[in-house]
Amino acid sequence: MKSIATTMILTGGVLLVLGLLMFFAARLPFPFGRLPGDIHVHGRNTTFHFPVVTCIVVSVVLTLILNLLMRIVNR
Known part of the structure; x- marks a missing residue:
């Protein structure tokens, strides 16, 4: 427990x-979440937003930060 x-x-x-x-x-x-390359689709009654480029940027930044932290910890 x-x-x-x-x-x-x-x-x-x-x-x-x-x-x-x-x-x-x-x-x-x-404009975090509104970068060029993010997909915005506006319909009559619906809106679809998929932040493709924002996800890639966040992924790269987190990868760099975690790699730096792991190098510091493993020394």
């Missing part, structure tokens, strides 16, 4: 951090 509780607490902490990052990302001066 203790491992389940620890997992739930860690998951909640990660979700909290992600939520705060998303909250403050809206206030950044660059």
